Amino acid sequence: MIMDDNALGRRLTALKQELAQLDAPAHVGRRLDAAIEAARQGKLHGAQGMRRLARESWLAWPLALAAAIGIIAWTLRTTRDGAPSEIPAAVPAPAATQFIPLMPVADIAQTRGAFVVSAPVSRTMLAELGLPVSPARAAEPIASELLVRADGTVLAVRFLQ
Amino acid sequence: MPPNAPAAEDASDADLLRRLGGGDPAALRPLYQRHGRPVYRFALLWSGSPATAADVTQDVFVHLLTHAVDFDPARGGLSAYLCGIARNFVRRVHALPSYDALPDDDAAEPPAAAETEAPLERLLRDRELERLRGAITRLPPPYREALILIELQECSYAEAAVQCGCALGTIRSRLSRARALLTEMLGGESENLSAVGQR
Numbered sequence: 001m002i003m004d005d006n007a008l009g010r011r012l013t014a015l016k017q018e019l020a021q022l023d024a025p026a027h028v029g030r031r032l033d034a035a036i037e038a039a040r041q042g043k044l045h046g047a048q049g050m051r052r053l054a055r056e057s058w059l060a061w062p063l064a065l066a067a068a069i070g071i072i073a074w075t076l077r078t079t080r081d082g083a084p085s086e087i088p089a090a091v092p093a094p095a096a097t098q099f100i101p102l103m104p105v106a107d108i109a110q111t112r113g114a115f116v117v118s119a120p121v122s123r124t125m126l127a128e129l130g131l132p133v134s135p136a137r138a139a140e141p142i143a144s145e146l147l148v149r150a151d152g153t154v155l156a157v158r159f160l161q
Numbered sequence: 162m163p164p165n166a167p168a169a170e171d172a173s174d175a176d177l178l179r180r181l182g183g184g185d186p187a188a189l190r191p192l193y194q195r196h197g198r199p200v201y202r203f204a205l206l207w208s209g210s211p212a213t214a215a216d217v218t219q220d221v222f223v224h225l226l227t228h229a230v231d232f233d234p235a236r237g238g239l240s241a242y243l244c245g246i247a248r249n250f251v252r253r254v255h256a257l258p259s260y261d262a263l264p265d266d267d268a269a270e271p272p273a274a275a276e277t278e279a280p281l282e283r284l285l286r287d288r289e290l291e292r293l294r295g296a297i298t299r300l301p302p303p304y305r306e307a308l309i310l311i312e313l314q315e316c317s318y319a320e321a322a323v324q325c326g327c328a329l330g331t332i333r334s335r336l337s338r339a340r341a342l343l344t345e346m347l348g349g350e351s352e353n354l355s356a357v358g359q360r
Binding site for chain 1: 211313
């Protein structure tokens, strides 16, 4: 069966709407700021040098973050040795993958209703889905959410990181 | 910056490019804020890879930093011009080993699912859009470019024709061919998924 032009138009519109919410990653702006600063100071000449600086400046952020984490860890350890430490109040919300279908999407499309169930699953499931698994943590379960049909069939899974 | 010059946020593209060409690199920032998103989206659709799109977006603006005077407003808008540079840069990146396997520090996440959207519908919609994006990436370059510029970047036919370096009639026929090819590519799947759009 050939899809009609209207159906294609609807999909293109949906894609355009999705794209409208999409922005370049924040690190692009940060790297450009670094390139702008270097250009202002006249440190670099030529596009090649600019591009190199912009690419390499990303190292500064992870290094700064690592240093900050190190300082915090050292501070907490020092505190724990002396007085009881407090648990940080704000815990970042877990990030989740998108739902990964576990059966043909055409079959899922026939489903009229489904609900989400939280459940820990074995990390080997990650490997079965082609996702990377650290061998050192293979035995640990991972928090996940299952999309389940009314008859109990699991349609899809997403992992909370 | 001259004392009478408008603030960067209010300045026109032409003013900012003039400043950039005259040695004021700070003018790049507002230009990126205005045109970074369309360039990133174009590079993403053109390459099919978020990591490549991010690198190419960055390279396009760094290129602009040193080549601002190359832009000719008589040939079309700045966004279309920058997308043309992005297209060439993607081609260059694709000639190199792929970096997509490397983790990105803060790669653009797909938009968060709306709270009101049921997970099932969201899953099916995501799969449809994924197939559409994949099909667009597989289109022959001239058709792909026409489709992205006109259908997804909302360029006019005239702008797209300038950008692609072809006549207006050619861009129309390329777009028509691109749609026909996409329809063919996605046709086999639409039968099974036709119910999705009807919900």
